[in-house]
Amino acid sequence: MRNKIIFTGGGSTGHVSVNLALIPDFIEDGWTVEYIGSKNGIEKQLISNINEVKYFSISTGKLRRYFDWNNITDIVKVFTGVFQSYLIIRKSKPNVIFSKGGFVSFPVVLGGWLNRVPVVLHESDVTPGLANKLALPFVTIICTTFPETEKYIHSGKSQYIGSIIRQNLKNGNAIQGLKYCGFVSGKPVLLVMGGSLGSQSINLSIRNNLGKLLKKFQIVHICGKGQKDTSIRVKGYKQFEYIEKELPDVMAISNIVVSRAGANSIFEFLFLQKPMILVPLPQKSSRGDQILNAESFKKRGFCYVIQDKDLCKSDFINTIYDVYENRAKYTENMKKACVTDALNELIKLIKAKSKSK
The missing domain is CATH 3.40.50.2000 (Glycogen Phosphorylase B;)
Known part of the structure; x- marks a missing residue:
C-alpha cells in the first residue's frame, strides 16, 4: 500500500x-x-x-x-x-x-x-x-x-x-529573465515585490518615483492581484500581478530587491544573496511578525529596513540608490551567513x- x-x-x-x-x-x-x-x-x-x-x-x-x-x-x-x-x-x-x-x-x-x-x-x-x-x-x-x-x-x-528554499529558484536563467521582462543587459534591475496580495503603499511609492528610478534601474514590479496600473507604459518598467514559473529567471537578473518582509521571501533573497530593502507590514495591519523578521535580518546586516509610514519621504529613493552602491557589503554579510x-x-x-x- x-x-x-x-x-x-x-x-x-x-x-x-x-x-x-x-x-x-x-x-x-x-x-x-x-x-x-x-x-x-x-x-x-x-x-x-x-x-x-x-x-x-x-x-x-x-x-x-x-x-x-x-x-x-x-x-x-x-x-x-x-x-x-x-x-x-x-x-x-x-x-x-x-x-x-x-x-x-x-x-x-x-x-x-x-x-x-x-x-x-x-x-x-x-x-x-x-x-x-x-x-x-x-x-x-x-x-x-x-x-x-x-x-x-x-x-x-x-x-x-x-x-x-524552493528548488526551482536555484536554476534561474538570466538570459530568459531579460527576455521575459523585455529588458536589456548591462543596466541594473530593481525587483519590487509586495507579497501575493500586493502592497498599495509600495506600489504607489515606486510609481510616483518612476522617472528618477528609471534613470538608474530597469524595474520589474510584482504588484499583486488587481493592482497593475495599465496606464503606465514606459520602457524599462514591467508590471506583473504575480509570477510563478518564471520567477527564478526574474530573480537571476535582479540586483537589489524592495519587498515586504514575509519570512519565506526574505530567506529566498538571502539564499540567492540579493541585497534587500525591506518594508514590513505595519503593526496596525498585522500581528507585527514582519517587523520582527526584518529586524532579525537587519541585525545581521542582510538588509536595510524602511517603515511603511516613511515610504512617502524622498529618502526612500536615496535609500534604494545607497543600497545598490553598497550592495557588496550586504552580499558579503549574506555569504557569511552560510545559509543551508x-x-x-x-x-x-x-x-x-x-x-x-
Missing part, C-alpha cells in the same frame, strides 16, 4: 510556497499526495497546476485577535471546516499531515488530531501566527525557521530546522513522524 500525505496551508503565497517545495519529493518517492485548502484561496490556484495532487475544499473562517461581529459567523465556518476535514481525513487515511499555517490549516490540524494522524507544522516567522498558536496542542512537532522562535513556544514540541537549504531535513522529519499502516 502506498504511503499518503495530506498538505494544508493557504491564504497567501507564503503559506503555500513551502508545500510547493516539498510536494515534488513525495510524488517522486511514490507517495499519494492530497491537499486540503479553501474554495477560492490562492492555494487552490497554485496546487491546481500539479496534476498528481488531489485537492479538497473546505469551509474557512478568519481567526481574529480583536472583536469583530464577523467572528460569530466565522466561528461557524471554522467548525464546519473541522467537520469537513475530519470526514476527508477519516476516509483518506493518510500516514501524516503537513501544515504550513494560515486560517485554512487549523480545521485540518484539528481534523487530523481527531483521527489520530501525526501532524507536522511549520512556522516561517519569528513568532507563531494565531492559527499555528491554536494548533499547537494538536500537532506532533512544530518546525521553526528562525532559531529565536523556540523561546515563544513552550510546549516542548519545537525543532529548529532553518529555511526552506533545510528542505531535505524537513522531508526526513515528516517521513519519520508518519505512522505506518
Whole structure:
C-alpha cells in the first residue's frame, strides 16, 4: 500500500510556497499526495497546476485577535471546516499531515488530531501566527525557521530546522529573465515585490518615483492581484500581478530587491544573496511578525529596513540608490551567513513522524 500525505496551508503565497517545495519529493518517492485548502484561496490556484495532487475544499473562517461581529459567523465556518476535514481525513487515511499555517490549516490540524494522524507544522516567522498558536496542542512537532522562535513556544514540541528554499529558484536563467521582462543587459534591475496580495503603499511609492528610478534601474514590479496600473507604459518598467514559473529567471537578473518582509521571501533573497530593502507590514495591519523578521535580518546586516509610514519621504529613493552602491557589503554579510537549504531535513522529519499502516 502506498504511503499518503495530506498538505494544508493557504491564504497567501507564503503559506503555500513551502508545500510547493516539498510536494515534488513525495510524488517522486511514490507517495499519494492530497491537499486540503479553501474554495477560492490562492492555494487552490497554485496546487491546481500539479496534476498528481488531489485537492479538497473546505469551509474557512478568519481567526481574529480583536472583536469583530464577523467572528460569530466565522466561528461557524471554522467548525464546519473541522467537520469537513475530519470526514476527508477519516476516509483518506493518510500516514501524516503537513501544515504550513494560515486560517485554512487549523480545521485540518484539528481534523487530523481527531483521527489520530501525526501532524507536522511549520512556522516561517519569528513568532507563531494565531492559527499555528491554536494548533499547537494538536500537532506532533512544530518546525521553526528562525532559531529565536523556540523561546515563544513552550510546549516542548519545537525543532529548529532553518529555511526552506524552493528548488526551482536555484536554476534561474538570466538570459530568459531579460527576455521575459523585455529588458536589456548591462543596466541594473530593481525587483519590487509586495507579497501575493500586493502592497498599495509600495506600489504607489515606486510609481510616483518612476522617472528618477528609471534613470538608474530597469524595474520589474510584482504588484499583486488587481493592482497593475495599465496606464503606465514606459520602457524599462514591467508590471506583473504575480509570477510563478518564471520567477527564478526574474530573480537571476535582479540586483537589489524592495519587498515586504514575509519570512519565506526574505530567506529566498538571502539564499540567492540579493541585497534587500525591506518594508514590513505595519503593526496596525498585522500581528507585527514582519517587523520582527526584518529586524532579525537587519541585525545581521542582510538588509536595510524602511517603515511603511516613511515610504512617502524622498529618502526612500536615496535609500534604494545607497543600497545598490553598497550592495557588496550586504552580499558579503549574506555569504557569511552560510545559509543551508533545510528542505531535505524537513522531508526526513515528516517521513519519520508518519505512522505506518
